[in-house]
Amino acid sequence: MRAVSRLTVILGLFLALAGLLPAGALAQAKPVTITFWDAEPADLVKLRTEILKGFEAKYPNIKVNYLNIPYAEARQKLVTAAATKTLPDTMFFQATWLGEFAAMGELLDLGPYADKWAGAKNLLPQVFSVGKAYKNTLYYLPSEFQIDALYYRTDWFKEAGIKAPPSNWAEFLDAAKKMTNPTKNRYGFSMRGAGGNERYYIMWMLMANGNVFFEKDGSLGLHKHGGMDGLKNYLELCTVHQVCTPNSVNNSFLENTAEFSSGAAGMYIHNQYSVARQVKAFGGTVEAAREKFGTAPIPRGPKGRYIAANFTNGYVMFKQSAHPAETWELVKWMLSPENDSKFSQTTGALPANKSVYEEAWFKNNPFLGVFKQQLDDPTGSFNFPIQMAKWNSLIAGPLKEEFQKGLLKQQSAEATGEAIAKAISDALK
Amino acid sequence: MRCHLRIPPRLVPYLLLAPALGFIVLFILYPLGLNLYTSFQHRVFTEPTGNRFVGIANYLAVAKDPTFWLVLRQSAVWVVGSLAFQFILGLALALLLNERFPARGLYRSLILSPWAISGVIIAIMWKWMYNPQVGVLNEILVRLGLVGHRLAFLADPSTSLPAVILTNIWRGTPFFAVMLLAALQAVPAALYEAAAMDGAGTWRRFLHVTLPSILPMVFAALLLRTIWIFNDVDLIFVMTDGGPVRASETLATFLYKKASRDLDFGMGSALAMVMFAILMTITAFYYRAFRRSDRIL
Numbered sequence: 001m002r003a004v005s006r007l008t009v010i011l012g013l014f015l016a017l018a019g020l021l022p023a024g025a026l027a028q029a030k031p032v033t034i035t036f037w038d039a040e041p042a043d044l045v046k047l048r049t050e051i052l053k054g055f056e057a058k059y060p061n062i063k064v065n066y067l068n069i070p071y072a073e074a075r076q077k078l079v080t081a082a083a084t085k086t087l088p089d090t091m092f093f094q095a096t097w098l099g100e101f102a103a104m105g106e107l108l109d110l111g112p113y114a115d116k117w118a119g120a121k122n123l124l125p126q127v128f129s130v131g132k133a134y135k136n137t138l139y140y141l142p143s144e145f146q147i148d149a150l151y152y153r154t155d156w157f158k159e160a161g162i163k164a165p166p167s168n169w170a171e172f173l174d175a176a177k178k179m180t181n182p183t184k185n186r187y188g189f190s191m192r193g194a195g196g197n198e199r200y201y202i203m204w205m206l207m208a209n210g211n212v213f214f215e216k217d218g219s220l221g222l223h224k225h226g227g228m229d230g231l232k233n234y235l236e237l238c239t240v241h242q243v244c245t246p247n248s249v250n251n252s253f254l255e256n257t258a259e260f261s262s263g264a265a266g267m268y269i270h271n272q273y274s275v276a277r278q279v280k281a282f283g284g285t286v287e288a289a290r291e292k293f294g295t296a297p298i299p300r301g302p303k304g305r306y307i308a309a310n311f312t313n314g315y316v317m318f319k320q321s322a323h324p325a326e327t328w329e330l331v332k333w334m335l336s337p338e339n340d341s342k343f344s345q346t347t348g349a350l351p352a353n354k355s356v357y358e359e360a361w362f363k364n365n366p367f368l369g370v371f372k373q374q375l376d377d378p379t380g381s382f383n384f385p386i387q388m389a390k391w392n393s394l395i396a397g398p399l400k401e402e403f404q405k406g407l408l409k410q411q412s413a414e415a416t417g418e419a420i421a422k423a424i425s426d427a428l429k
Numbered sequence: 430m431r432c433h434l435r436i437p438p439r440l441v442p443y444l445l446l447a448p449a450l451g452f453i454v455l456f457i458l459y460p461l462g463l464n465l466y467t468s469f470q471h472r473v474f475t476e477p478t479g480n481r482f483v484g485i486a487n488y489l490a491v492a493k494d495p496t497f498w499l500v501l502r503q504s505a506v507w508v509v510g511s512l513a514f515q516f517i518l519g520l521a522l523a524l525l526l527n528e529r530f531p532a533r534g535l536y537r538s539l540i541l542s543p544w545a546i547s548g549v550i551i552a553i554m555w556k557w558m559y560n561p562q563v564g565v566l567n568e569i570l571v572r573l574g575l576v577g578h579r580l581a582f583l584a585d586p587s588t589s590l591p592a593v594i595l596t597n598i599w600r601g602t603p604f605f606a607v608m609l610l611a612a613l614q615a616v617p618a619a620l621y622e623a624a625a626m627d628g629a630g631t632w633r634r635f636l637h638v639t640l641p642s643i644l645p646m647v648f649a650a651l652l653l654r655t656i657w658i659f660n661d662v663d664l665i666f667v668m669t670d671g672g673p674v675r676a677s678e679t680l681a682t683f684l685y686k687k688a689s690r691d692l693d694f695g696m697g698s699a700l701a702m703v704m705f706a707i708l709m710t711i712t713a714f715y716y717r718a719f720r721r722s723d724r725i726l
Contacts, residue, residue: 076689079474100692103475185562185579193584195670246561249673250584255560264562389475393691404673408586 032323033063034330038092039074040347047346055333062326075392082106089321090331093140095130095312095386096395102134103389108317111138113328122337122353126375130312134387142314143335144349146271147371147381148199149308150296151278153179156186156266165296169233172267172299176243179266188243190256190265193407198399199309199384200269204234205417206382207301213385220428223421230301231420232413235406239413249407260293269298271311272371276348279367286365295367297374308374310381314352350375390427398423461705467698474692487699496675496683497700503590504679508658511597515654516647518598519605524639526606527613537610544603552667555596559583559668586676589669593677596664605650612646613639648719655715656708680704 038048045068052064067088069077075097081087082104093101101107110131114120124145131140150172152165156179166172176188192200205222206213208230212221221227238244245251245259257274259265261281275295279285282292298306315331317324333339337353344351345361350371362368374380385391399420406416436444471483491497526537543551558564561579570576582592616639624634640647662681665671671678671686684704688697 079689079692082474100475104477182578194672246579246581247584250581250589250669258560259562262563396686396690401672401674408673410674 029061031061031063032326033065034090034321034323034327035065035067035088036090036092036330037067037069037074037077037088039069039071039094040092041071042068044343044346047342051334051339051342054339055330058333059326059329062329064330085320087318087320089323089327090315090317092143092334093314093316095133095140095142095314096384096392098134098140098316098386099389099391100393101316102137102139102387106318106320107139108319108321108324109137109139110141110317110328110331113331114138114141117332119332119336122355123335124352124354124375126310126381127314127352130310130383130386131314133383133385140314140316141331141335141352142312143340143352144313144344144347145352145375146273146311146313146349147308147375148203148269148271148298148311149370149374150267150269150298151260151274152267152294152296153260153292154290154294155292165294166299167297168300169302173237173241173243176237176267177241180243185264186266187245187259187264188266189237189245190251190259190268191238191244191248191407192251192253192256192269193249193404194252194255195396195400196252197403198395199311201231201234201403202384203298203307203309203382204301205230206307207298207303207305208233210303211305211307211379211382213382218428220421220425222424223417226302228414228417231406231417235403235413235416238407239409249404272350272368273348275365275367286367290366295370297370297380306374306380307382308380310375310383313349388427394423394427464698464701467694468702470695470698472693472695472698474694483695487696488703490696491699491703496678497680499675500678500680500683503677504659504681506590507594507597507679508655510591510594511601511658512651512654514594514598515601515605516651518602519650520609522602522606523609523613526610540606541603543600544607546600548600548661548663549667551596551600552664555599555664556583556668559592583669584673586673589673590677593664593668596668597658597661600664601654601658604654608646608650609643612643616642645719648715652712652715655711659704659708659711680707 036052040048048068049066052066056062056064075094078087078091078097078101082101087106098107114128123141126145127142128138130142131138133140150165152175157163157165157175160175160178162175162178166175179186179188191197202213202222205227209221209225209227212225212227215221215224223231238248245265247255247259251259253270253274256265256268256270257277260268261278278293279289282289298308300306315334317327317331321327335352337355340351340353341356341359341361343349344356350368351357356362357372362372388394402411402416402419402423405411405419406413411419468487469482469484471479471481471486473479522540526533526540558566559582561567561581561584566582567576567579571579580588582588620638620642621634624638629637659679660681662679662685665677665679665682666685669677671682680700681704684697684700687693687700
């Protein structure tokens with residue numbers, strides 16, 4: 001009995017000391033290898049590698065096996081890895097995958113780790129509100145925010161005698177009409193009708209219904225309280241007023257961006273990733289580009305507010321990880337203000353750390369302020385229901401196709417709204 | 430040192446075949462068997478506790494799904510439309526390249542270039558070429574006065590599949606050109622001389638000498654391309670993603686989406702078995718037709 005008690009005391013002391021040991025102790029522990037995946041474009045691999053080298057220098061006993069996967073294959077690879085129990089330790093993850101992988105039981109609850117992390121205080125509150133989307137558990141830590149805003153051609157506006165970017169739907173339609181001239185291959189608006197189209201028509205519906213996606217009882221409220229009017233207004237830009245480019249139904253953001261910079265469209269909606277592309281397209285410098293384009297908040301709906309879709313990418317840890325402590329150190333490293341800033345400056349994403357927004361590169365860029373303004377407005381941004389296990393297949397399937405039917409006039413706006421509402425409601429069951 | 434291992438002679442063929450058989454079992458029969466097994470299961474990744482045996486429920490769901498019949502019809506259009514023109518143009522090119530003319534060698538090399546490019550690059554290239562705002566095709570059509578306004582080929586449900594088929598024809602024609610050229614070069618010159626001496630003109634020499642001689646290669650090429658085109662997803666995915674509104678969706682892309690996007694592996698496996706059955710039927714048809722033509726020859 002005395003031997004057991006002594007052992008218990010020693011074990012208890014050891015565990016207490018281990019909890020108090022600084023991170024440096026981890027650096028002196030035995031060597032481990034952790035696996036990290038991301039699906040960034042190839043031009044970001046160099047930056048990622050550089051950041052990982054910094055991590056390995058700080059933690060010489062932790063080796064990181066880094067795998068960059070082409071974006072189009074990333075989810076498929078993740079699904080296969082989940083099936084074969086070969087998931088990495090951590091991944092730079094897309095928010096729309098959260099519901100399905102959390103439902104599969106593959107994600108680790110990061111709450112206990114974040115609670116003990118001093119750096120968490122420097123993160124935006126939106127990191128936690130989005131990260132806890134699935135059953136109020138912190139399965140996900142967003143590290144970058146993509147907020148949508150309106151891009152408009154300042155030179156076209158001057159030509160058309162439009163003094164300021166549109167602040168509401170009526171002004172938006174008026175500006176689009178004034179800039180549309182099919183004989184000159186010029187259209188007022190480049191709409192995104194292909195994959196990802198749900199982001200924009202849902203924004204319009206929420207602007208019309210007062211930002212009600214779910215009712216208090218959990219049922220769908222998107223199509224109620226005026227939401228259908230919002231959808232109709234958005235669809236009619238193309239089907240009635242014909243201010244959209246002819247390829248809109250097949251447009252992804254790449255086509256939107258190209259139509260804008262090539263002089264086919266006077267406005268489009270996208271997140272801040274487009275800023276760098278458009279600056280490059282219009283002269284290569286911020287000063288030259290300001291003569292050609294600007295950014296503005298999304299035009300306000302009938303209830304007097306704008307709603308900007310809030311899309312994120314960030315970090316998860318998988319339950320299959322054999323080294324969660326070391327993996328958590330990597331996640332903290334990636335989310336540190338220094339590395340967060342490096343990434344945001346290169347990618348154009350809005351960072352997760354509050355302090356990064358005070359840096360000169362952000363404050364001095366005239367195009368980025370409007371995105372932060374929308375992110376900060378609690379009534380002006382909206383998080384998609386990424387906690388739904390079927391959200392990813394919804395947006396790739398019926399939510400995309402029903403809207404395309406509406407755009408092609410194969411069904412009315414009302415029928416489109418009803419079909420979309422039915423698809424989401426069925427997925428909630 | 431002598432080897433005293435005595436292998437009965439009748440077992441030697443099986444031992445020599447064993448590695449190949451092992452490969453077939455491991456990489457063909459086992460995955461096929463597993464797919465067949467999964468097709469009788471309810472297997473949705475986001476419902477890990479819902480896995481269960483459901484018998485032929487997946488097959489019945491496929492048969493009752495109007496989307497399945499739509500994509501099956503579109504798959505037939507996709508295969509027949511691509512194959513017919515690839516073969517006709519490929520044969521024409523092969524006949525041309527079989528003649529003597531200056532720099533023939535250079536043209537024979539250049540003809541392979543579409544085949545050598547990755548399918549994804551071809552799809553991206555053609556997608557931008559078709560774009561009504563910035564694409565070169567519309568620019569040419571408008572400047573030549575052939576169209577009054579720009580055409581959104583990939584955004585129009587009536588033209589999206591034909592547009593992708595055209596891209597596929599461009600990609601696949603070199604395969605037929607090369608295969609049929611090889612077959613043409615193996616035709617003995619003496620046969621043509623004999624036919625000419627008997628008074629056969631160009632068309633009759635083609636019909637009674639050239640075609641019968643290259644028929645085995647024609648069948649092989651047609652069979653291979655039928656299977657490849659039926660299974661192809663890259664062009665459709667990149668150019669239209671099966672849209673707009675499934676107007677360019679085929680069975681292969683539908684299957685991929687069911688399994689990969691909806692994570693419904695039970696249904697995806699059932700669709701895969703249906704595809705397998707269709708392709709086996711087509712293969713059996715080809716072999717029967719080939720054997721018949723072989724007897725005629």
